[in-house]
Amino acid sequence: MLGTGSAFAKTYFNNNALFYTDRHTLLLDCGITALLSLHQLGKSVNEIDALLISHIHADHIGGLEELAFQMKFIFKRKLTLYIHESLVRSLWESSLKGGLLQDECASLEDYFDVRPLQTGVKTELLPGFAVEAIRTEHIPNKLSYSFLINDTFFYSADMRFNPELLDRLVKNGVQTIFHDCQLKPPGAVHTTLDELLSLPQSVQEHVWLMHYDDSKAAYEGKTGVMRFVEQHKRYTF
Numbered sequence: 001m002l003g004t005g006s007a008f009a010k011t012y013f014n015n016n017a018l019f020y021t022d023r024h025t026l027l028l029d030c031g032i033t034a035l036l037s038l039h040q041l042g043k044s045v046n047e048i049d050a051l052l053i054s055h056i057h058a059d060h061i062g063g064l065e066e067l068a069f070q071m072k073f074i075f076k077r078k079l080t081l082y083i084h085e086s087l088v089r090s091l092w093e094s095s096l097k098g099g100l101l102q103d104e105c106a107s108l109e110d111y112f113d114v115r116p117l118q119t120g121v122k123t124e125l126l127p128g129f130a131v132e133a134i135r136t137e138h139i140p141n142k143l144s145y146s147f148l149i150n151d152t153f154f155y156s157a158d159m160r161f162n163p164e165l166l167d168r169l170v171k172n173g174v175q176t177i178f179h180d181c182q183l184k185p186p187g188a189v190h191t192t193l194d195e196l197l198s199l200p201q202s203v204q205e206h207v208w209l210m211h212y213d214d215s216k217a218a219y220e221g222k223t224g225v226m227r228f229v230e231q232h233k234r235y236t237f
């Protein structure tokens with residue numbers, strides 16, 4: 001995990017993750033702190049093969065301008081960018097264009113090899129790494145996606161509580177759920193710890209908590225069977 005913090009956390013970096021397959025590395029979300037976190041881990045952006053983006057908030061895309069510039073002008077290659085088709089235009093028009101637009105670079109495709117994802121279509125992003133983007137509720141009238149990986153691992157990114165979805169995922173064989181968790185209510189645009197604690201034990205035992213605020217230490221031992229995902233730790237499933 002490059003970071004496990006909420007958007008306003010200062011102790012933890014933005015909730016962004018590196019996924020390793022046998023031969024490749026994928027970055028899931030690239031927030032403001034992603035490149036600093038990579039640097040602290042002694043990693044270069046040039047080690048990344050592909051990028052997957054959940055939604056347009058700075059703790060998930062705020063590092064893309066630097067990443068794009070580094071890839072274009074230092075490493076001179078295009079990263080493959082996976083993002084739901086509904087977000088491609090707004091990623092450029094509403095966010096990146098301001099910094100990245102210049103004479104010879106007039107579009108997102110000038111920086112990235114853009115591969116739009118479609119709802120309901122499981123796509124192999126890298127050999128052995130298949131992803132289905134699932135539209136989940138986050139901010140009213142703003143598109144946001146969670147990801148089902150290899151049919152067994154669910155990564156919520158940012159979503160409001162959806163117990164029916166979590167129940168269905170577990171019934172369909174999902175073993176691990178990395179879920180955003182707002183420790184203090186109200187949840188508003190995220191899922192709260194209290195909501196996750198209301199899930200049946202059979203679902204909770206699959207849940208790991210991420211995207212938490214700086215008060216996490218006070219909640220150690222108060223999360224039932226659910227465990228915290230830790231920053232800069234590598235997990236194997």
Ligand SMILES: O=c1ccn([C@@H]2O[C@H](COP(=O)(O)O)[C@@H](O)[C@H]2O)c(=O)[nH]1
Pocket residue numbers: 006007057058059060139158188189190
């Ligand atoms: O309607 C809203 C919109 C935002 N917030 C707060 O802002 C952050 C946005 O960052 P995320 O990427 O969604 O984490 C969100 O966590 C809320 O703290 C809000 O409360 N209501």
Ligand SMILES: [Zn+2]
Pocket residue numbers: 006007015057059060158211
């Ligand atoms: Zn967030």
Ligand SMILES: [Zn+2]
Pocket residue numbers: 055057138158
């Ligand atoms: Zn968000």
